[in-house]
Amino acid sequence: MNSTNSLADKPVAVVGSGNFGTAIANLIAQNRRVLLYTRSEESAQKINATHQNKGLVLHENIKAESDLAIIARECDVIFPIIPSAYFRSVIKQLSPYLHPYHVLIHGTKGLDIQLPKGATIEETPKLNRKQVKTMSEVIREETSVVRVGCLAGPNLSKELMAQHPAATVIASPFNEVIDIGTKLLRNDYFQVYGNNDLTGVELAGVLKNVIAIAAGALSGLGYGDNAKGLLISRGVVEMIYVGRALGGNTKAFLGVAGVGDLVTTCNSSLSRNYQVGYQLAQGKTLSEILAATTEVAEGINTVRTAKKCADFYKVKAPITNALYRVLFEKLTVKQALQYLMRYPLNVDIDFLDDPVGA
Amino acid sequence: MEIVEKKNKNKKYKPILEAIPDWPVYKLSKNRKEFIEEVAQRAYERIKSLRPTPKQLVDELEATVYREQQRMKRNRWRVDPEDEPKFWAKVKEDLNNIATKTPEEQEPVADFILKRIVSRYADEIAGNFKPSQYRLTREIVKFWFARLLNGARVKKFGAFWRNQYTLRDKIHIVGKVKLLRKLARKGTVVMVPTHFSNLDSILIGWVIHSLGLPAFIYGAGLNLFNLKIFAYFMNSLGAYKVDRRKKNTPYLETLKLYSTIALEKGAHSLFFPGGTRSRSGMIEKQLKLGLLGSTIEAQRNLYMQEKPGETAGKIFIVPVTLNYHFVLEAPDLVEEYLSSKGQDKYMPEQDRYGSWQLIQFLFKFFTKGSSISVSIGRGLDIMGNYVDEDGNSIDEHGRVIDTRDYFVSNGALTADKQREDEYTRMLSQKIVKEYHRINRVFASHLVAYVAFNMWLKKHPKLDLFGLLRLPEEELQLPYEEFRETCKKVRKQIYRMKVDNKLNIASHLKGDIDEVIKRGLYNVGIFHLKRPLLRNRDGNIITQDLNLLYYYHNRLVGYELDQFIG
Numbered sequence: 072m073n074s075t076n077s078l079a080d081k082p083v084a085v086v087g088s089g090n091f092g093t094a095i096a097n098l099i100a101q102n103r104r105v106l107l108y109t110r111s112e113e114s115a116q117k118i119n120a121t122h123q124n125k126g127l128v129l130h131e132n133i134k135a136e137s138d139l140a141i142i143a144r145e146c147d148v149i150f151p152i153i154p155s156a157y158f159r160s161v162i163k164q165l166s167p168y169l170h171p172y173h174v175l176i177h178g179t180k181g182l183d184i185q186l187p188k189g190a191t192i193e194e195t196p197k198l199n200r201k202q203v204k205t206m207s208e209v210i211r212e213e214t215s216v217v218r219v220g221c222l223a224g225p226n227l228s229k230e231l232m233a234q235h236p237a238a239t240v241i242a243s244p245f246n247e248v249i250d251i252g253t254k255l256l257r258n259d260y261f262q263v264y265g266n267n268d269l270t271g272v273e274l275a276g277v278l279k280n281v282i283a284i285a286a287g288a289l290s291g292l293g294y295g296d297n298a299k300g301l302l303i304s305r306g307v308v309e310m311i312y313v314g315r316a317l318g319g320n321t322k323a324f325l326g327v328a329g330v331g332d333l334v335t336t337c338n339s340s341l342s343r344n345y346q347v348g349y350q351l352a353q354g355k356t357l358s359e360i361l362a363a364t365t366e367v368a369e370g371i372n373t374v375r376t377a378k379k380c381a382d383f384y385k386v387k388a389p390i391t392n393a394l395y396r397v398l399f400e401k402l403t404v405k406q407a408l409q410y411l412m413r414y415p416l417n418v419d420i421d422f423l424d425d426p427v428g429a
Numbered sequence: 430m431e432i433v434e435k436k437n438k439n440k441k442y443k444p445i446l447e448a449i450p451d452w453p454v455y456k457l458s459k460n461r462k463e464f465i466e467e468v469a470q471r472a473y474e475r476i477k478s479l480r481p482t483p484k485q486l487v488d489e490l491e492a493t494v495y496r497e498q499q500r501m502k503r504n505r506w507r508v509d510p511e512d513e514p515k516f517w518a519k520v521k522e523d524l525n526n527i528a529t530k531t532p533e534e535q536e537p538v539a540d541f542i543l544k545r546i547v548s549r550y551a552d553e554i555a556g557n558f559k560p561s562q563y564r565l566t567r568e569i570v571k572f573w574f575a576r577l578l579n580g581a582r583v584k585k586f587g588a589f590w591r592n593q594y595t596l597r598d599k600i601h602i603v604g605k606v607k608l609l610r611k612l613a614r615k616g617t618v619v620m621v622p623t624h625f626s627n628l629d630s631i632l633i634g635w636v637i638h639s640l641g642l643p644a645f646i647y648g649a650g651l652n653l654f655n656l657k658i659f660a661y662f663m664n665s666l667g668a669y670k671v672d673r674r675k676k677n678t679p680y681l682e683t684l685k686l687y688s689t690i691a692l693e694k695g696a697h698s699l700f701f702p703g704g705t706r707s708r709s710g711m712i713e714k715q716l717k718l719g720l721l722g723s724t725i726e727a728q729r730n731l732y733m734q735e736k737p738g739e740t741a742g743k744i745f746i747v748p749v750t751l752n753y754h755f756v757l758e759a760p761d762l763v764e765e766y767l768s769s770k771g772q773d774k775y776m777p778e779q780d781r782y783g784s785w786q787l788i789q790f791l792f793k794f795f796t797k798g799s800s801i802s803v804s805i806g807r808g809l810d811i812m813g814n815y816v817d818e819d820g821n822s823i824d825e826h827g828r829v830i831d832t833r834d835y836f837v838s839n840g841a842l843t844a845d846k847q848r849e850d851e852y853t854r855m856l857s858q859k860i861v862k863e864y865h866r867i868n869r870v871f872a873s874h875l876v877a878y879v880a881f882n883m884w885l886k887k888h889p890k891l892d893l894f895g896l897l898r899l900p901e902e903e904l905q906l907p908y909e910e911f912r913e914t915c916k917k918v919r920k921q922i923y924r925m926k927v928d929n930k931l932n933i934a935s936h937l938k939g940d941i942d943e944v945i946k947r948g949l950y951n952v953g954i955f956h957l958k959r960p961l962l963r964n965r966d967g968n969i970i971t972q973d974l975n976l977l978y979y980y981h982n983r984l985v986g987y988e989l990d991q992f993i994g
Contacts, residue, residue, distance in 0.1 A: 081839075081840070147839060166826065170830065170834045171812070171830055171831070171832075171834035171835045172834040172835075172837035172838070172840075174838075213826075215824040215825075215826075215828070215830050217812070217852075217855070244851050245847065245851055246845075246847045246848075247838060247847070247848050
């Protein structure tokens with residue numbers, strides 16, 4: 072897939088060297104040289120010396136780099152894959168070196184929250200879209216880059232590293248961005264789909280983490296596939312309702328980045344969010360779980376954000392609400408389940424008749 | 430009850446280009462024939478690339494003929510050329526003749542038909558700027574406006590011939606005038622005003638002249654040319670004609686290219702991006718993307734045509750809001766709006782106001798106190814970034830950016846229609862935001878907004894239409910309560926002004942009773958039924974709730990209603 076165009080030789084950057092960032096860097100490296108950003112000079116040197124990152128073997132086309140100015144100068148296309156908590160600050164650091172010719176495709180499944188000075192998330196009862204931003208919106212706010220996209224889909228890092236067949240969605244209002252992303256990522260075992268509803272796809276990727284925690288919790292209680300089928304199907308409905316309130320369209324939630332990603336994370340004990348739910352069901356508290364892991368489970372923050380948004384926009388979100396109470400208000404998983412099973416909501420599918428979301 | 434602007438500098442601006450032959454619009458009209466040919470040629474190529482196969486092209490042409498014949502049957506205007514039916518009958522006949530032929534045989538004939546159609550359209554659209562007519566019009570307008578103003582206001586014998594008052598006392602131009610003048614020297618300016626009244630085009634024409642700018646080319650609605658007085662103004666000011674009845678692809682593409690090529694040649698332009706006048710009285714929220722897109726395409730073409738050692742010309746977008754106490758057509762506009770709200774039906778262009786009504790209005794306007802203010806916004810590049818005095822684009826973090834980079838992909842300039850459609854959407858959102866920011870709140874807007882919302886809140890069970898159906902006699906607001914609410918809302922308006930979210934007229938400040946008095950006096954001042962006034966008991970009443978709704982809409986979109994009730 073290497074083009075003969077001399078400009079195609081410009082390397083592509085992946086900013087963020089966590090598991091997922093590394094997996095994406097390895098995918099791109101099959102088509103193009105990659106600069107992998109890592110925060111310190113030493114770790115860059117170490118990665119370059121060993122060709123390994125956190126025990127993961129790197130493709131030979133990957134070079135680690137700790138200078139954002141070099142990254143922006145060398146690369147026209149940049150994939151920021153950074154936990155949402157640090158996303159804005161890294162983009163701010165990168166921003167002075169970026170120009171409108173850059174293309175940014177992020178792979179972060181979280182939301183950014185900006186509160187007035189002195190306010191804390193715990194004390195803020197409701198959140199609206201002026202406070203809650205998707206990652207692409209953060210990029211638009213902090214940089215002069217307009218050609219922005221995201222990638223989302225059932226992409227467990229370990230399976231990607233092992234080159235199992237998988238697919239992703241690249242979403243952007245710009246077809247150009249989708250084309251660029253597709254060319255860079257696609258190979259014989261990795262399929263790429265395009266979608267123009269950037270907000271919808273971002274939200275699908277974010278909101279599915281809520282349901283993933285719930286799925287882990289069901290398994291932790293020892294329940295089987297009937298329960299999971301119930302959860303996933305009702306989960307999609309809930310994601311669509313909350314997602315629409317936040318500016319996405321129904322369709323994005325039914326595709327690879329929505330249902331596809333949801334089914335994967337709800338069935339995978341590899342998923343961190345699933346693990347959080349599983350351990351909650353076994354009686355551990357949130358702080359105990361957090362203390363035992365170094366990896367970020369985006370879903371925990373998402374539950375809180377989604378709940379407060381659902382309250383603001385008056386959207387019914389029983390699963391999110393129940394999880395919120397388990398995570399932050401000491402409800403047990405069993406009690407939460409009882410609450411859900413008694414929840415009076417009897418219509419199976421009602422979001423397809425509504426022309427607004429269709 | 431005259432409103433005197435405190436900060437009215439009453440300044441006269443020198444023309445930035447003295448001699449008319451230097452004006453881009455003049456150069457354009459001097460080479461009219463070549464220009465039209467270029468437009469037609471490029472429109473032809475564009476449509477060929479949009480409809481690449483003979484079958485697609487023939488289908489397109491058939492649809493065009495059908496639509497044109499329907500238009501002629503249903504909706505013919507005085508300005509329409511006489512040979513129109515003949516022309517389209519011939520096109521139809523030619524199309525019929527090739528209907529059964531093979532695609533290879535069809536192609537040359539279809540191409541030829543297309544060429545004839547776009548040439549005809551290009552010629553129809555093209556303006557005809559004549560310096561002599563421009564100068565004459567300018568002098569006539571200046572002379573008579575001065576007579577009206579002075580004769581009406583200075584009550585002394587001989588005042589008629591004095592020049593104590595000028596139009597500048599009536600029409601206040603505020604905002605980034607200096608920047609606009611600088612940008613017009615640096616590059617090509619596209620002025621994009623809000624659109625409330627048919628008077629807007631004349632008003633803007635005067636503004637452009639009085640700021641010392643060379644004439645701009647207008648895309649003026651063809652319906653205006655039905656009125657002789659307008660037709661004369663328009664023609665002499667370099668207007669080109671936009672016929673909103675024609676929605677067929679060849680026409681729309683020709684129109685867009687006319688604008689694009691004129692911009693590429695450096696002709697300052699004026700669009701009303703809302704398309705038609707705001708029916709509801711609200712500031713435009715949705716803009717028409719077609720003409721706006723031509724600015725982006727023209728800018729990209731300028732970069733692509735750039736020769737080594739040259740810098741490509743830059744296009745600057747300047748949003749402008751026109752702020753009125755009174756809109757002549759308000760009663761009809763709001764009626765149309767209300768009857769069509771919720772239904773997506775075609776709205777016929779109605780012009781019940783002939784030349785006579787207009788002159789009457791102008792006379793009233795000059796003799797009674799009521800002013801208009803024109804806010805000039807900060808210049809933007811075609812991506813909606815602010816530009817500085819040297820025309821550099823500045824991003825939100827204060828860094829200079831190169832607009833060219835927006836069209837660069839993989840190191841090279843590229844043309845990408847889908848990308849530019851998206852850019853157009855972004856630009857339109859930015860313009861709408863700027864409108865709200867530079868909009869000047871008048872006392873009359875404030876009182877209308879407050880009164881209407883108070884009535885709405887007092888009838889929580891009624892929706893908009895329910896409220897509008899209430900008999901006007903039943904509606905009364907105690908003055909004290911009204912006064913307090915006005916104060917509260919004005920305070921919030923002040924706060925928003927500090928945050929740079931809107932702008933205010935200087936007459937909005939000061940004693941609230943005075944402000945309310947001014948507002949009541951001026952809101953919809955020349956309507957037979959006044960939208961808002963005080964009765965004998967001093968309470969606030971209305972004679973026409975629909976009209977009040979219209980004037981209240983001016984402040985919709987600022988979330989001010991939470992401060993009422």
